[in-house]
Amino acid sequence: MANSYTLLANLRAGRYSNTAEVRLLRFWEARNINKGGELMSIEMLLIDEADTMVQGCVPAVHQRKFRERLTEGSVYTLSRFDVTRSNPKFKLTDGPDSIRFNEGTDFKKLAATARTIPTEHFRFRQHGQILELANTSRQLP
Known part of the structure; x- marks a missing residue:
């Protein structure tokens, strides 16, 4: 039986015990x-699937608990984390x-995954x- 994972789009503010499967793009x-x-x-x-x-x-x-486990491009399971509002600045x-x-956050690197999780993500904007x-100080373009 396949594990069920929470999609990032379904997260709302609060503490989560559910598990998300994500790729670490950058840090x-x-x-x-x-x-x-x-x-x-x-x-x-x-990013998720x-x-x-x-x-x-x-x-x-x-940071000492997690720093050495961070590898850009790797896929992780993530659980027991907090979801907060993004900082508008x-x-x-x-x-x-x-x-x-x-x-209490659990962050484990996966050797392999059955999910297809993108390796990059781009935000296209009109000029x-x-x-x-x-110069709005609200977002990095």
């Missing part, structure tokens, strides 16, 4: 330049929500839309 460190480059979080882009992309965040306090995806890792976004 990077977010640092506070006003505090000498202090690590605030590890940010990431996650339905081509839904969500921003993920590992707060600095939990730093919004990298079209969705309203983001995933936040917590002390006029990009001009509207420029």
Whole structure:
């Protein structure tokens, strides 16, 4: 019997015990330049089989637990995480929500998957839309 997974598009704010199967597209460190480059979080882009992309965040306090397990392009099962509203000042995806890792989050790398999860995701915009976004401090075009 195949495992059932939660699709990222179905997530709503709250704590989840369900499991999502996702690919880690990219990750990077977010640092506070006003505090000498202090690590605030590890940010990431996650995508599922339905081509839904969500921003993920590992707060600095939990980064030691997850940092060494992060590999761009790899597929993971993700469970026991929080879903929060996306920060409108730093919004990298079209969705309203983001995933936040917590002390109980389970994040396991899969050697193989039966699902077809994209390896990239692009947001196409009309030139006029990009001009509207420029200098608004709301979204990175």
